[in-house]
Amino acid sequence: MQQERVPPLPARMGIACYKCFKEEDVRLSRCSGCHRVSYCSSECQKLDWKAHKPMCKALSSIEKNPIASTTLFFSLPSEPTTDLNVLHNNSETHGSNILSFCTRSLSREVTIPERNLVGWEPRCMVCTRTDQLIRMEVAKNGTTSNDFQRLVPCPQCNLSFCCSPAHWQAARALHHGPCEDGHDGLSHCEMNREVRADIKFEEVMASAHDASGQWMWAPDRIKSSWSSLGGLSWEREFGDDMRKSVGVPAERPMGPWIRAASDHLTMAMTILYALEKLNDDEAWTRKHTLTIHASILGAEMKEITGAMVFEEVLHRLPEVKTLKLVLCGPEMPGGHIPRTIPLETCPDCTRLGRKRIHEHVADTYHGFVQNKGTKFEKPDLCIAFNSGASQESRHTWSTTFKLLVDRKIPALFTAYNREEAEAEAALLCAAGAKLHPDLGPSKNPWGSIKVIPEPNKVYGFYAVNGWLAGGFS
Incomplete structure (x- = not known):
């Protein structure tokens, strides 16, 4: 029996169907419970519901938890920053807190796919807000200083996000400057585009060879x-x-x-x-x-x-x-x-x-x-x-x-x-x-x-x- 593939990066980020992994030529809809994963059809959502249901409820419960609200907003910067230490510390703290809340809600350890949903949750590049935090902020204050109530992806790479045009302006130098983790002087945005190309390559290989998409030569x-x-x-x-x-x-x-x-x-x-x-x-x-x-x-x-x-x-x-x-x-x-x-x-x-x-x-x-x-x-x-x-x-x-x-x-x-x-x-x-x-x-x-x-x-x-x-x- 062929092992089911782990959802690829776009599916973990909610920009591809979480069941069939389709991203192009489909209309995606967010799960109405957790707003974290997306599906291309009701059929895919129904097929995935049994597996997704526990984590969906755990993620949804966070927005109704007053302790979670206080904890998650505690370290958010009041102004956009490009200090990577601050950004990484905030993101890692947020992810750790989300996993802790989910573990308590589930009364068990999270699985690897569930952990991946938290690890690769889209965040604003200069304030680390997530869609969930934006929703919680709106619910708490009745208004928001952001021009949008949902993260906006970079139109070139579609893998980095900001919560407003002002924050995109603040992130421009960081996103389009040389990336230490890259090669040949490529920027963070250009490296993201290579990642997108590699994901498409894996999809082609998986379709052609009915395998995991790992191609060796x-x-x-x-x-x-x-x-x-x-x-x-x-x-x-x-x-x-x-x-x-x-x-x-x-x-x-x-x-x-x-x-x-x-x-x-x-x-x-x-x-x-x-x-x-x-x-x-x-x-x-x-x-x-x-x-x-x-x-x-x-x-x-x-x-x-x-x-x-x-x-x-x-x-x-x-x-x-x-x-x-x-x-x-x-x-x-x-x-x-x-x-x-x-x-x-x-x-x-x-x-x-x-x-x-x-x-x-x-x-x-x-x-x-x-x-x-x-x-x-x-x-x-x-x-x-x-x-x-x-x-x-x-x-x-x-x-x-x-x-x-x-x-x-x-x-x-x-x-x-x-x-x-x-x-x-x-x-x-x-x-x-x-x-x-x-x-x-x-x-x-x-x-x-x-x-x-x-x-x-x-x-x-x-x-x-x-x-x-x-x-x-």
């Missing part, structure tokens, strides 16, 4: 020799190969294809980038067997679903005969005893006798090392993709940090955004790691360029391996 050529990754970019390095591979006409841009491929291919390229930086010479490129340990966390496990992209490591290192990848994490399928999985290679690699071996271990990384005892062999690199070490399980990760430092295991940690990277770098330094100056905390030149707007914020994006938290040896 890796080049099937083998490089004649190792060459440095310095000065390269996703477009320059992969654009021509991808265009030929997928048959995109010359007059059409490759942007959505490149960005989609980077979301998984980032794992192989980040490994190679770290190895190049952490080694003083190129001896590592000529090893018979290259061993990578990946410490992973979370249920999505891109490392498993995107296993094919790791062959790019072999394809860029023609002298390496075997790539051994150990995937280690508490949520891995299986048990503490490593489960060896030989994987297929491309016809050329197979003809040349090259191998790709994966091992799965359901354990923390320090648990895996301790269980190996004297049989543990130091890898060429231990990498933790988007570990979230500064966000959760800090005690568990601190033990891993200490082990990596004490045993002088070459390691790299990546993060989704600057905030996580800088916090993780501080934890690594506290554990005694001496961070390589080119490996964080900084943006990852080989992080995914398929970005997602930050939840509970009005500005900024995050991406898979978007930032390097710290590398050391």
Whole structure:
């Protein structure tokens, strides 16, 4: 049975049907209860009502709760501001309060789709008001200083909002100026437009392949020799190969294809980038067997679903005969005893006798090392993709940090955004790691360029391996 798709970003924001996800060529109507989700027809609303009903009632009850009214309005700025710290703190506090009210109303924890409704609720870019807050303000005062009683989207990107023309004027420089989380000097608005294009690309892929919309690609050529990754970019390095591979006409841009491929291919390229930086010479490129340990966390496990992209490591290192990848994490399928999985290679690699071996271990990384005892062999690199070490399980990760430092295991940690990277770098330094100056905390030149707007914020994006938290040896 095919798993039902998680509502995409436009549906979470109320600008696409929450059931069928249609956005164009349909007339959307807001749910009359919570005013939070939209539907393209009564049929879609009826089909979704059983799932939506609990959260609908929880959200609706907030507007009738006098304590909620006082709490939610407490930190709203009286004047528009472009101070990102103020805006982010307000948005995150508001989201946390909404989740608390909903959790009490539901008498249970909110689900991921329910949490997403709160995280990606549209907010004014310079005062963080939501449609719900505007309604509550009108009900409380009988009037409002805003010219509109509903958020107005940017006509160019349709993913950022303001509550009045005056606030749009105040937000103009922020919205149309260079975005730190972007690339090639693109503005926040231009990055939003790329996000819109990527969502449409996913819809096409999902329709064509009856799948989740996650499209993966890796080049099937083998490089004649190792060459440095310095000065390269996703477009320059992969654009021509991808265009030929997928048959995109010359007059059409490759942007959505490149960005989609980077979301998984980032794992192989980040490994190679770290190895190049952490080694003083190129001896590592000529090893018979290259061993990578990946410490992973979370249920999505891109490392498993995107296993094919790791062959790019072999394809860029023609002298390496075997790539051994150990995937280690508490949520891995299986048990503490490593489960060896030989994987297929491309016809050329197979003809040349090259191998790709994966091992799965359901354990923390320090648990895996301790269980190996004297049989543990130091890898060429231990990498933790988007570990979230500064966000959760800090005690568990601190033990891993200490082990990596004490045993002088070459390691790299990546993060989704600057905030996580800088916090993780501080934890690594506290554990005694001496961070390589080119490996964080900084943006990852080989992080995914398929970005997602930050939840509970009005500005900024995050991406898979978007930032390097710290590398050391």
